[in-house]
Amino acid sequence: MAGIGGAETTGKKWGWGLLNAVVVVYALVPVLWIVSLSFKSSKTLADGNFIPREWSLENYQNIFSTSEFTRALINSIGIAIIATAIAVVFGTMAAYAIARLDFPGKNLLVGVSLLIAMFPQVSLVSPLFEIERSLGLFDTWPGLILPYITFALPLAIYTLSAFFREIPWELEKAAKMDGATPGQAFRRVIAPLAAPGVFTTAILVFIFCWNDFLFAISLTSTEQSRTVPVALSFFTGSSQFEDPAGSIAAAAVVITIPIILFVLFFQRRIVAGLTSGAVKG
Amino acid sequence: MSQTTTEDTTTTGASPAPVAPRKKVLSEGKKAERRLGWLLCAPAALTMIAVTGWPILYSLLLSMQRFDLKFPDRTEWIWFDNYVTVLSSPYWWNAVWVTVLLTVVTVAVELVLGMSLALIMHRALVGRGIVRTTTLIPYGIVTVVAAFSWRFAWTPGTGYLAEALGGDPVLTEKIPSLMVVGLAEIWKTTPFMALLLMAGLALVPDDLLKAAAMDGASGWQRFIKITVPIMKPAILVALLFRTLDAFRIFDNLFVLTAGSQGTSSVSMLTYNNLIKGLNLGIGSTMSVLIFIMVAIIAFVFIKLFGTAAPGSDDGGKR
Numbered sequence: 001m002a003g004i005g006g007a008e009t010t011g012k013k014w015g016w017g018l019l020n021a022v023v024v025v026y027a028l029v030p031v032l033w034i035v036s037l038s039f040k041s042s043k044t045l046a047d048g049n050f051i052p053r054e055w056s057l058e059n060y061q062n063i064f065s066t067s068e069f070t071r072a073l074i075n076s077i078g079i080a081i082i083a084t085a086i087a088v089v090f091g092t093m094a095a096y097a098i099a100r101l102d103f104p105g106k107n108l109l110v111g112v113s114l115l116i117a118m119f120p121q122v123s124l125v126s127p128l129f130e131i132e133r134s135l136g137l138f139d140t141w142p143g144l145i146l147p148y149i150t151f152a153l154p155l156a157i158y159t160l161s162a163f164f165r166e167i168p169w170e171l172e173k174a175a176k177m178d179g180a181t182p183g184q185a186f187r188r189v190i191a192p193l194a195a196p197g198v199f200t201t202a203i204l205v206f207i208f209c210w211n212d213f214l215f216a217i218s219l220t221s222t223e224q225s226r227t228v229p230v231a232l233s234f235f236t237g238s239s240q241f242e243d244p245a246g247s248i249a250a251a252a253v254v255i256t257i258p259i260i261l262f263v264l265f266f267q268r269r270i271v272a273g274l275t276s277g278a279v280k281g
Numbered sequence: 282m283s284q285t286t287t288e289d290t291t292t293t294g295a296s297p298a299p300v301a302p303r304k305k306v307l308s309e310g311k312k313a314e315r316r317l318g319w320l321l322c323a324p325a326a327l328t329m330i331a332v333t334g335w336p337i338l339y340s341l342l343l344s345m346q347r348f349d350l351k352f353p354d355r356t357e358w359i360w361f362d363n364y365v366t367v368l369s370s371p372y373w374w375n376a377v378w379v380t381v382l383l384t385v386v387t388v389a390v391e392l393v394l395g396m397s398l399a400l401i402m403h404r405a406l407v408g409r410g411i412v413r414t415t416t417l418i419p420y421g422i423v424t425v426v427a428a429f430s431w432r433f434a435w436t437p438g439t440g441y442l443a444e445a446l447g448g449d450p451v452l453t454e455k456i457p458s459l460m461v462v463g464l465a466e467i468w469k470t471t472p473f474m475a476l477l478l479m480a481g482l483a484l485v486p487d488d489l490l491k492a493a494a495m496d497g498a499s500g501w502q503r504f505i506k507i508t509v510p511i512m513k514p515a516i517l518v519a520l521l522f523r524t525l526d527a528f529r530i531f532d533n534l535f536v537l538t539a540g541s542q543g544t545s546s547v548s549m550l551t552y553n554n555l556i557k558g559l560n561l562g563i564g565s566t567m568s569v570l571i572f573i574m575v576a577i578i579a580f581v582f583i584k585l586f587g588t589a590a591p592g593s594d595d596g597g598k599r
Contacts, residue, residue, distance in 0.1 A: 012406060019401050020408040027415040030468065031422065033441065034430040048444035094325040103318030109326055116329055118525045120575045122548040123568040126555050127336035127343060150332035153325050211423050213532040214548070218556050229425040233536060245433055252426040259421040267414045270421075274473070275480035 031256070038249035045246050059250035069251050071223045072231035076255065079141055079227060080209040083148035088202045090149070091156025092194075098157065099164035113154035121151065125218045132219060139221045147215050152205040159204060162276040163197025200273035203262050210258070228255045337572070343565035350559035363566040373567070375543050376550040377574075383459065383546065384527040387466045391523060392516075394467065395474030402475065403482045416472040424469060428536035431465040455542045462544065465533045470526070474519050481515025482508070521582040525575060547571050 033050065040047075041056035063069040098106055128147060129138070137143035167190070175185040216227045226234075232251050235244040263270065347359045367373050402412055419427070434440040437450050451457040485508050493503050509516070531548040534540060540549040547567065555564030 016406045017408065020405065020412050023398065023401060023412050024415045026468075027418050027472070030427060030430040030434070031418060033434055034426065037430075037433055037439075046439045048438055048441060050441040090325040090328060093321040097318045097321035101314050101318040101321070103315040105322075106318065109322050112326070112329060116333055118521075118575065118579050119333065120525075120529050120548070120568075120571045122529060122531065122551050123340065123572040123575075124333060124336050125552070126561060126564040126568045127340040128332075129555060130343065130561055131336060131339060146328070146332050150329050153329055157325065207421050213423075213425050213535070214529075214552070217535075218552065229423055229532075232425055232429065243439075245436075245439060248429055249433070252423075252429055255423055256426055259423070260418065263414055263417045263421055267410070267417060270417055271413060271476060271479075274420075274476050 034249050034252050034256075037245060038253045040246065042243070042246060045243055059246040060254075063247050063250050063254070068223060068231055068235070069228070069247075072226050072228045073254070075141070075225055076210065076227040076229075079144050079148070079225075080206055082141070083145045083152065083209045084202055084206045086145070087149045087152040087156050087205050088198060091153055091160055091201065091205075092198055094153075095157050095160030095164055099161045100169065110157075113157050116150065117154035117158075119151075121147075121214055125214065128215075129218060138219060139225050141225055143219050144212075144215060144225060144227070147219070148209045148212065152208050155208060156201050156205055159201045159273050159276060160197055163200070163273075164194065167193045196269065197273075200266070200269040203266055203270060204273050207259065207262065210255070340565040340568050343561050344569050346562050348560070348562040348565075350561060359562075363562050364570075367563060367566050367570065372545070372550060373547075376545045376547045379459065379544060380528060380530065380546040380548075383463055383466065383530055384524060387463050387470075387527050388520065388523050390463075390467050391471045391474045392520065394471045395478055395519070398471060398475035399478035399482055402479050416475065419469050420472045420476070422469070424532040425536055427469050428465055428533045431461060431468075431533075432537050435461055452538060453542065455544060458538045458542060458544050462530075462533050462537050465537065466527065466530060469533075470523060474523055477519035477522070478512065478515060481512035481519075484515070485511045517582065517585060521579070524578060524582070528575060528578065529571075547574075 036050060036052055037045070038059050039055050039057070040052040041054045041058060044052060044054045047053060094109065097103070098110065124147065132138040132143045137146070169190075171189050171193070172185050175189045176182065180188065211229070212227070213229045213233075216230045217233070220226045220230060223231075228251060232248050235248050235251070344363055345358060345360050346356060347362070348356050398416065402409065402416070405412060432452070434442040435451050437443045443449070443451070451461055489507055490503055493507055498506065529548050530546045531552065534544060534546055534549050535552075538544040540546075540553060545553065548571070551564055551567040551571065554560050554567060558564075
């Protein structure tokens with residue numbers, strides 16, 4: 001679309017427009033397909049057409065009428081938000097210390113979090129399965145929140161310490177020289193500068209928790225704490241003669257909405273967060 | 282001055298009393314900084330150690346026991362018998378080869394595609410915002426959702442791809458299934474690779490490229506002789522992250538094939554033994570073996586990195 005306007009002026013712009021179109025189609029086709037599937041009526045579900053021949057909301061009505069989906073949605077939202085909040089608070093504290101303070105053991109902490117970032121998660125599943133069963137954490141919210149925090153922390157620490165290193169900390173001193181108390185200097189000067197980094201990290205961590213499947217399927221066994229990705233893989237349709245594809249597609253679209261919103265509104269921040277954490281960190 | 286402070290830091294715990302007042306102020310500040318540092322890091326460090334440290338040791342212990350939750354009273358200490366069982370199992374070796382094959386092929390394709398995408402995003406004259414926004418969608422979307430989209434696309438009757446290609450059930454044979462899994466994996470993770478590479482591209486000075494162009498270097502020569510060498514650290518970081526991530530492939534396989542027709546990855550096989558088979562001993566043995574393989578991969582990469590390892594500049598800068 002963007003290329004058409006420039007077509008009259010230069011062929012180069014046309015070329016770029018074409019390339020852009022290829023990329024956009026590549027990225028969007030699988031997403032549009034699942035959206036299309038979710039709006040197909042049960043009669044036309046298996047017609048193999050990319051665009052629905054008959055639009056209907058019945059798949060959405062079906063999933064929102066079962067606790068199998070609504071309960072899973074509540075679990076997903078609750079678990080992801082709590083894990084994100086804790087990981088970001090712990091990560092902010094640690095990243096501040098890493099970026100600003102000098103203390104023995106700092107490199108050890110950085111090393112350990114790097115190790116955890118590379119850790120094969122499946123290796124933790126077997127011991128955690130047994131440990132959580134004996135502690136009564138199996139199939140509970142905390143049973144999922146704990147591993148999520150652990151694997152989100154390296155991401156949070158890297159991204160945040162990269163952001164914190166960019167903050168002009170002399171401003172804090174300057175504010176104090178001008179008579180601000182340490183509390184005021186923090187609230188008026190440092191917090192506004194640090195907030196974008198913290199916010200970006202929160203988005204990345206939330207996406208990570210929202211996406212997890214391995215822990216969620218291994219450490220839960222009932223509706224009580226099953227998250228949506230897991231519930232999806234157990235959908236069987238409301239009767240045994242019904243193809244669950246429609247319900248799965250509708251539920252899939254529902255959990256994709258927050259991701260699309262994040263991407264649309266915070267595109268710049270997500271890119272900055274991903275690249276700063278991974279390359280400079 | 283600096284000498285006294287270093288002395289103070291080495292003897293803090295032992296004899297804080299006989300220090301002169303002025304030095305004491307300094308060492309107090311130093312000590313307070315350390316204490317604050319430890320205090321701020323404690324919650325993160327303790328959580329990470331509690332959730333990974335003990336479980337790793339525990340899985341070592343579990344891997345040396347016959348421990349099947351279906352027959353809990355037959356639990357016994359059998360040393361390395363589980364390792365012998367796993368390492369002599371054709372299923373295990375098949376899973377290892379499937380995982381290695383998927384990792385090598387997908388990461389190689391992602392590097393090429395990711396580099397092209399990074400160049401498009403970096404150099405685009407028009408529509409840069411649209412491209413960046415849409416490529417973030419595969420990165421952000423829940424893997425299980427994307428996997429279901431691919432599964433339905435290839436389901437005969439239902440799917441547009443299956444219909445377009447004659448309606449053969451591709452997900453019922455080993456090699457076609459693995460190709461579909463690889464495709465799904467590449468679609469989902471190429472944007473992440475591209476973003477990491479784009480950060481590397483931003484480090485290449487434009488003047489240098491222009492100068493080379495003036496001297497008559499072709500686009501390809503400029504790319505190979507200037508861009509790639511400068512980007513090398515970024516390329517290695519991207520490869521390391523993606524290789525380790527690809528090696529743990531699970532979600533896509535679970536939804537697309539569930540490990541049937543010999544398409545299990547090592548993670549999938551471990552899950553099946555552990556959660557479906559409830560065999561903690563064998564499951565833990567596989568966990569330990571996967572851990573060792575990942576450690577070897579990481580070690581090789583870090584050898585290649587040298588000083589470019591992520592996190593290594595933390596010690597120097599503060």
